[in-house]
Amino acid sequence: MPLSNIEIVHQDDALLVINKPTLLLSVPGRAEDNKDCLVTRLQEHGYPEARIVHRLDWETSGLIVLARDADSHRELSRQFHDRETEKAYTALCWGQPEADSGRIELPLRYDPPNKPRHIVDFEQGKHALTFWRVTARCGDWSRVELTPITGRSHQLRVHMLAIGHPLLGDRLYAHEQALAAFDRLCLHASLLCLTHPQTGERLRFESPAPF
Structure with missing residues (x-):
C-alpha cells in the first residue's frame, strides 16, 4: 500500500x-x-x-x-x-457534561468475552487516569480535549463512556445515537510533546482534528 x-x-x-x-x-x-x-x-x-x-x-x-x-x-x-511526554486528544462526545472540566480515575482491563472491548473493573483493572475539558458545546454533542496520564488500551473511549458521554462514531462503545452521529470515530491525537533523543531539544507537534 x-x-x-x-x-x-x-x-x-x-x-x-x-x-x-x-x-x-x-x-x-x-x-x-x-x-x-x-x-x-x-x-x-x-x-x-x-x-x-x-x-x-x-x-x-x-x-x-x-x-x-x-x-x-x-x-x-x-x-x-x-x-515524560505530553499527549492530548480532540474528541466529540455525546451529550453535554455538567461541568466544563474534570478527571476520570477508573481502573481498566481487557474483557476477553467481548474482545476487543475493555471495561472498568475495580478489582482486576489497572490504574487509569484521564483529564477532560469541554472546548465547545454543540446541541447533542460536545467537543472535548482529553489528556491521558496513563496509557491503557481504549482508555479514553471507555472513560468517556463510563461518565455517560461516549465518543461519536465509536463502533465498540457508542450507543445507537452516538454511533449514527458521525461516520468515523471522533478521536484524534492532536498534541504530542517529547524530548529529542539525540539533541535533548523539547519538541512540540500539533495537528488539528479533521472533524
Whole structure:
C-alpha cells in the first residue's frame, strides 16, 4: 500500500512524526489480512529502519512518533514509560457534561468475552487516569480535549463512556445515537510533546482534528 494518505509531519535522523489516518493499524495484526499497517508501509517506502514507539487504535487518527535507530527507540520508549511526554486528544462526545472540566480515575482491563472491548473493573483493572475539558458545546454533542496520564488500551473511549458521554462514531462503545452521529470515530491525537533523543531539544507537534 502507498504512503499517499500518510502525512509526515517531521523527520530527522532519529525519528519520524506521522499524522496517522483513521482505519489504519499502527502495527501488524495477528490475522493474515491485518498485515497492512503504518509501520509496514513506512518500512516498505523509504524508511526500512522505522520502529514503533507507541500506538494509536485502528480508528484513531493523529500524531504518532517512530524511531529510526535502536538508541533513539530506547530513549523515546523510556520517555513514554516514565510519562515524560505530553499527549492530548480532540474528541466529540455525546451529550453535554455538567461541568466544563474534570478527571476520570477508573481502573481498566481487557474483557476477553467481548474482545476487543475493555471495561472498568475495580478489582482486576489497572490504574487509569484521564483529564477532560469541554472546548465547545454543540446541541447533542460536545467537543472535548482529553489528556491521558496513563496509557491503557481504549482508555479514553471507555472513560468517556463510563461518565455517560461516549465518543461519536465509536463502533465498540457508542450507543445507537452516538454511533449514527458521525461516520468515523471522533478521536484524534492532536498534541504530542517529547524530548529529542539525540539533541535533548523539547519538541512540540500539533495537528488539528479533521472533524
